[in-house]
Amino acid sequence: MNSTVTNDLSLFYLISSASLPVQLVMLLLLVASFFSWWFIFRKLFAIRQATRQTDEFENAFWRGADLNALYQHAAGGRETVGSMERIFEAGFREFTKHQPGVEAGIIMDSTRGAMRAVYQREMDKLESHLPFLATVGSVSPYIGLFGTVWGIMNAFRELSNIAQATIAHVAPGIAEALIATAMGLFAAIPAVIAYNRYASETSQLATRFESFIDEVANVLQRRIAQPRNPAGHL
Amino acid sequence: MQTAIQPDNHHAEPGKVRAALFALLIHLVFFGLLIFGLNWKNEAPEATIVELWQNFAETEPIKTTQPIKPTPPTPPVVQKPEPKVEPKPQPVESKSPRQPAITTAEPSPPLRKPAISLKAIKEKPAPKQTAEKPPEPVKKTVPETPSDKDIPQKPVEKKIANTQATEQKKQQEQERLALKAKQAQILDEIAKYKAMIQAKIRSRIVMPPDLPGNPVVEFRVILLPGGDVLSVDLRRSSGFTVFDDAVERAVHLARPLPLPPDPAFFREFRDFSLTVYYRE
Known part of the structure; x- marks a missing residue:
């Protein structure tokens, strides 16, 4: 019957005195939070780089550069090459592989198909890890809530043995349980924000790539129609 | 085809390590906030408890000294060390330079009193003794001044001085009785x-x-x-x-x-x- 009021409520004490399920929940949330932040930063860098490279290549393309030169740069360059450049490279390679006598429709179909394939692969790469962010964003609050409910359940169960219950008896248990919710929210909020932002940015890039594919196809089709343009200018 | 894509895959993910470091940094900041936020809340109630004990210790000595001295109640706390120190420099004035250190050391014990409540109970008689001491130097000084005067002056003033002394003694006795009565009252109250x-x-x-x-x-x-x-x-x-x-x-x-x-x-x-x- 020691109803001491003084309790050490430091964070480490609370975490170490929590029950095993709550500790597991906290660990899980910590890992999820760490990975989601890791992916947030990785995606941030990756998407920023992809946007920059796309801007650069689009500028170079529409400034009227030589298609052959662009292709040489894309295919031969050991340096980093953007997604759009890779799409163009695949299409142009497919286009030049065909013998001159082949029908224009078949050439365009295969060119378009090659560009589509690379486009799908690039989009896959850009959208990778986004489902993880979505999962963390939607599930981690529930995991945190589960830890909290479990902790509060235990706090109240321990209370049943005490005749005179004061708030001091429940407070540590609830505080320790609420840490789980805090961690869940800490993991979820940035993940949701990042997911929404990156999803919109990748979809913007996707529309740019798709319209670029159509435009490249048009340009190549014009080349078939006017074969006397050996330099490859637009 | 594959040979062209392979090197690109290497370049695909820029700054993996940098991202991991950033993620780590964010978590450290978050936990730092949590730890400091909770620690502040912890220390707040302790501080209020300390204040309570100080209040008790301050009110206690004032009440015991009040009946003894008609002079202002708060000064005795400051005056206590002074009569103790004054007699020392008179015989040994040459060694004076180190004595300020002693005077500063002596007033410190009354400051330590409020720290622990249990000790404060044991020390309860102590303030009474120290409080009774200050009147003694007053006794000496008051009879001395008439005695200096009555050597050249009339014997009638001797009687006046005597009566003054006896009156003072009576007053002090009365005060002691009052103090005892007060203590008895306190005991009654406690009982x-x-x-x-x-x-x-x-x-x-x-x-x-x-x-x-x-x-x-x-x-x-x-x-x-x-x-x-x-x-x-x-x-x-x-x-x-x-x-x-x-x-x-x-x-x-x-x-x-x-x-x-x-x-x-x-x-x-x-x-x-x-x-x-x-x-x-």
Whole structure:
């Protein structure tokens, strides 16, 4: 019957005195939070780089550069090459592989198909890890809530043995349980924000790539129609 | 085709390590915020407890010194060290340079008093003794001044001086009596409230029926300033756990226990032993 009021409520004490399920929940949330932040930063860098490279290549393309030169740069360059450049490279390679006598429709179909394939692969790469962010964003609050409910359940169960219950008896248990919710929210909020932002940015890039594919196809089709343009200018 | 894509895959993910470092940094910041946020909240109640004890210690000496001295009540605390130090420099003035250190060392003990409440109870007689000392130098100085005068002057003034001295002695005796009366009053007050506490607890006991003999149980009760019960520990069991439990429950039911309105008396009630007989 020691109803001491003084309790050490430091964070480490609370975490170490929590029950095993709550500790597991906290660990899980910590890992999820760490990975989601890791992916947030990785995606941030990756998407920023992809946007920059796309801007650069689009500028170079529409400034009227030589298609052959662009292709040489894309295919031969050991340096980093953007997604759009890779799409163009695949299409142009497919286009030049065909013998001159082949029908224009078949050439365009295969060119378009090659560009589509690379486009799908690039989009896959850009959208990778986004489902993880979505999962963390939607599930981690529930995991945190589960830890909290479990902790509060235990706090109240321990209370049943005490005749005179004061708030001091429940407070540590609830505080320790609420840490789980805090961690869940800490993991979820940035993940949701990042997911929404990156999803919109990748979809913007996707529309740019798709319209670029159509435009490249048009340009190549014009080349078939006017074969006397050996330099490859637009 | 594959040879062209392979090197690109290597370049696909820029700054993986950098991202991991950033993620780590964010978590460290988050936990730092959590830790410091919680620590601040922890220290706040401790600070208020310390303030309470200081208040008790300050009010206590003032009350005991008040009846003794008609002079302003607060100065005695400052004056105490001075009469003790003054006699020293008169015979040994040449060694003076190190004495300021002693004077600073002497006033420090009264400052330490408020730290621990239990010690404060033991020291209770101490302020009375020190408080009674200051009048003595006053006694010496007051009779000395008339004695200096009466050498050249008439014997009538001797009588006046004598009567003044006796009056002062009478006054001091009266003050001592008043002090004793006051102490008795304080004791009465304490006894009264102890009886009230006993009665209140007694009224809450649901006595278990049919215990043989007259068992006695003793508890150690620690109170909070409001009269709330901090802890009840069994010191000596009666041999009947039913009876022990009944009394312990009664102590908790009786909260808040009646305490004297003057917070200075609280130290008498902070930690006391409660003895309860089965039959009165």
